[in-house]
Amino acid sequence: MSEPNCTVIRLQNVTKTFGDVVANHDITMEIRSGEILSLLGENGSGKTTLMNLLAGIYYPDSGDIFVRGERVSIRSPQDAHRLGIGMIHQHFKLVEVFTPVENIVLGLREPYNPAAAEKKIGEICRTYGFSLDLKCRVRDMSVSQKQTLEIVKALYRGAEILILDEPTAVLTPQESDKLFEVLRNMRRDGKAVVIITHKLHEVLSVSDRVAILRKGEYIDTVETAKATEQSLTEMMVGKRVELNIERPPVERREKRLQVAHLSCRGRDGVTALSDVSFEAYGGEILGIAGISGCGQKELLESIAGLQKTEPGSEILYTGPDGKTESLLGKSAKQIRALGVSLSFVPEDRLGMGLVGGMGMTENMLLRHYAEGRSPLTRTRPSRQLAEKVRTDLEVVTPSLRTPVRRLSGGNVQKVLVGREIASEPAVLMTAYAVRGLDINTSYTIYRLLNEQKRKGVAVLYVGEDLDVLLALCDRILVLCGGRVTGVVDAAGTTKEEIGYLMTKQNGTEADAV
Amino acid sequence: MKQGPSRRTPLFHIAKRDRMRPAAAWGVRVGAFVLALLLNALFVWCVVRVDPLTFYRTMLRGAFGSSSYLWATFKATAKLLCIAVALAPAFKMRFWNIGAEGQVLIGGMAAAFVMYHYTSLPTPVLFLLMIVCSLLAGGIWGLIPAFFKAKLNTNETLFTLMMNYIATQIVLYFYNEWRGIRSALGMLNSSTKVGWFSSLWGGTSDGSLLQNEDFWFIVIVAVLTVLMYFYLRSTKHGYEIAVVGESGNTARYAGIHVNKVLLRTMILSGAICGFCGFLTVSSQSHTISSEMAGGYGFTAIIVAWLSKFNTFTMAGVALLIVALEKGAALMSNTYGTLGFSAPAADVMVGVMLLVVIGSEFFIQYRVMRSHAGKEAETV
Structure with a gap:
């Protein structure tokens, strides 16, 4: 469907405000297929808001969104689905008492056929290297499994553009590595992947390009290969920061x-x-x-x-x-x-x-x-x-x-x-x-x-x-x-x-x- | 599947305001008030074809036009304010006490019971007993739902609401019991004036302010209003109530015993309602009826909310609502023959409240015209 490295989404002068707070100011940037883009910025810099505009959660005050070259108006998550945009939110949107399959087909306008759905889910898992247990209830799943389920759900709905909001915040280092492996598989398959994060080492290890936001403003997009922790931090914070945490030696140790x-x-x-x-x-x-x-x-x-x-x-x-x-x-x-x-x-x-x-x-x-x-x-x-x-x-x-x-x-x-x-x-x-x-x-x-x-x-x-x-x-x-x-x-x-x-x-x- | 999303942009969308300047917020409220006046004028014109100016003049006269109208307005304001003040601590604690009506009734009932059965007690002792009994009765009526909330986490809104009906039936029982074969109960102790405010100065009045039952009612409520303001603002109890209302977890973190505060505050809230019942029986009605609280137990909820639980603001809001009500009552007297009935007057009060309360939406949110590609404008 999409050729590698062509622009699938373009944001043009997008602005979103909440009251007096300008969450996104006049942002112009693009997302390409076949690559992993990190959206980097400190808390409150407007990363999640910007992506929520694409997922149909918010509606921009002004500015245009182009998907595959066409100007679109994304007014609800359904609109986003239809455009092939899937977002995995920080707080998962799953029904705890349902099984994974039920969660995946929930809300789809097609006859409920668990066997067919399971088959399709199995294919998705094989293609990208997920391991997902379909026999349990969501409430019994670990956080990492729930996240996997959310990603599979998005792919099942035909997502070509995947947005993950701080996906590693709840994972162990090992689980994060597994997730990154899956993301790389998706990139190879020509999908566009965006991860919202503020962890620099992740940015450097997994992404192809980094887009940086600071206080609602778009700063720049750089090639990851040409960036360092120090340079990214400076762009993110806007000034030079000393990144070493001090650990003074323990002097007197008394049991408390x-x-x-x-x-x-x-x-x-x-x-x-x-x-x-x-x-x-x-x-x-x-x-x-x-x-x-x-x-x-x-x-x-x-x-x-x-x-x-x-x-x-x-x-x-x-x-x-x-x-x-x-x-x-x-x-x-x-x-x-x-x-x-x-x-x-x-x-x-x-x-x-x-x-x-x-x-x-x-x-x-x-x-x-x-x-x-x-x-x-x-x-x-x-x-x-x-x-x-x-x-x-x-x-x-x-x-x-x-x-x-x-x-x-x-x-x-x-x-x-x-x-x-x-x-x-x-x-x-x-x-x-x-x-x-x-x-x-x-x-x-x-x-x-x-x-x-x-x-x-x-x-x-x-x-x-x-x-x-x-x-x-x-x-x-x-x-x-x-x-x-x-x-x-x-x-x-x-x-x-x-x-x-x-x-x-x-x-x-x-x-x- | 391939049918793309519509390219039409929505006409309006709503965004939360960060904060509105107080002056602007008051502007919105005053604007809403004016709009309500206009809507009511239109309504009245449609019903009775009276020109709005004459009409509003009648209304003003009904509320403030003569000394007797004025007293009636202030008396009713004091009663409404008294109940709203009683609700303030409970509401500040986010305990939705919908049971003020019943708490007033049961307090009034207790006071009436004392003055009906213990007519031979010396006046100071009798009054003390009446007050204590009404406080206790109201306090217990408030305590019961709080107790079950603390122990079983029952829903206080439903619980307090149901308690109203029990109180009403208890009052009706005594009403019928005391009435006996008479057609109506009439005033209690009307010849001896035992338990009446006026018995404190010998039963007859020289017409001065100091020998006016209504005057003392108003003074007592004014004192209560001031006391409650400082109770909520400057005492440790008030602080605890505010913390519990904001977050039970924060309260526990601070070492506040949440259930203790809950029970204590509801006893207080119920007791003040009960006291209001005593004031009503002793200084106004001198008898019992299931209409003793007159629906003010519910109206006071609106007063407390509109005032954001500030008791001084409550005084103003209560006056406004009572004035509307009294004005509308004179309207229905004057134009009743033209078809302007009491329910029509209620419609007017309803329109006023709806528009004024509804305006809060525009203080919290703003509605914006959506112009894709252009700067959005605020409407």
Whole structure:
């Protein structure tokens, strides 16, 4: 249908705004068949919005889209299908209780014939090298399998142009390599593939060309062969950035937290953590790695007193004064009443760590509002704190009263981290502290964590980017399916080893428990 | 399969606004108000052929035209405001208390029960007992749905709504019981004035403000409005309510006991409604009826929403709605013979609310003309 390396999609002066925010400004670029194009940019640079215009999710305010030379108006995902455009969103659009085949044919206007559909799916899998189990339900599939299913679904509908939004965010390094292999097969078959990403090493390893967006503006498209990490970063950020993460040596190591045989169930009653034991020390950063949803959230929430634990679990805290307290079964307020200074930067910033509808001042009050005997809240100290966080961390906000929900992701995180650090913690737990942040803010966060480490704080860093975990942390604990599959020294390990631990299934042990 | 998508661009599309300047937002609201006036004028013209100016003059007179009209308007405003103030903490907590009507009824019922059965108590003791009983009754009526929400996560909207019907039937039961063979119940203790506000100054009035039952009703509600404003704004309880309303997870993270706040706040909300029932019985109706709350338990929901739970704004909104209602009532009196009935007056109030509330859409979103290839323009 399409000849290799001819232009299949052309965007001409496309603009899309949300309120005052210009998500895409006057963008002109093209997508070619038979190649993998990386769409690179920091969070908020408008990558996903731009691709959603092609997938029929949004409609451009102005500008034209040409598909195979013809001007088109894509008003719905159906229109996109008909044009052969398939997009795999970051959040999968699958019906959990259906089988893969049912999901694939869902919404197609053709008689339902499972046998024929399965045959066609089998062919697609053979052509591109997918492995897909058709006999299970979607809810029993792993994230990587669901992603495969989404890709097969798009191909089944005759997609010639495939757009993948941050496809590797939820995959282990091994799974990512497998995905890239499939993408290369599709390229060979003459399809146009676009991957939205902000990971530079992926861009360099898989794509033919890189299109760069910055703050909604189109910067340039370059041949990958002629690009380096440094040159791409500069285009993405707009200035020179130092890409090294510092790891100061551990000075004094004091035991702060001892977790033993910790088990708990998630909200759905399924075991989320089983028999987790480890220690965390003041003056070091303990990384926690794992595929998302392997118990990281429950682990931190158990320590913070937000998660019910199973009998037999133990969480002991040893303060700088040598006193040991058990944190088990205590609420966040009771833990604080013990004099334990435990700070927690949760994954869900606006849904748990902060109150989105309140301003900075009122958010500073959140952890300490109950102090003192007066029935009134004292706002002056929190206003001073808010002012301090605003200056120290360079939070950009119109005023201290502006609801934090209106701030950008990076500023929201600065408010949260700023507040948690301000309470001078002995233990600081962070979950995905740099997710969605631009490079500059990410480095600010790394710097702040290192500062805490130097002060003798025990830092727990749950992260997803293995490169960062390896560079920043002193030790890395790996979780897989709610159990600890290894604790390794960050300086003496490799990405591959951690990737292996992240998928290691301890079948025999699981049966014994 | 090969049939391509239509090349026609859609005529309009809708985009969320980032934020509208407050002045512009108020402009939209005032514009909506004017539009509603015009629509109503058209409606009235179609029904009774009265020219809009005369018509609106009649309306204004019905709301503010004479001292008795004025008192009626302020009295009703105070009652509506009182219920809206009671709803404020619950709504701020995102607990949709649709049961104010029932909470007012049951509070009024409790107060009436005391003044009907304990006529021989000394006045201060009697009033104290009436107040305590109405607070308790309303508080319990609010607590029941909150309890089941906390324990079983029941839907509070349905639960509180159903509680209204129970309260109505209880009041009807006592109404019939006390009425006996008479055709109507009439005012309780009408000769002795026991449990009436006026009994506090001896039962007769010298006509001054200080001996006016309605005046004290209004003063008490005004005080409540101010207190509630500060309760929500400056106290730890108010802070907890705001956090729980925004996100239960954030509340737990901060160490707030979510269920405790839920129960406490609903007791408060119900108790103030119950207190409103006491005020109504003791200073206005001096009797019970299933119409005691007069539908204000539902109207107050609109007041609370339109005011974004700010109790001072509530005062203004309540006045506007009551004024409309009173004005429309005089309209139906004056032009009733021409065919302008009470339901027609309700239509007018409905049009007003619909247009004014509907205008919020244009504050949140903007509608744009789609011009492919050209700059889009805002309409």
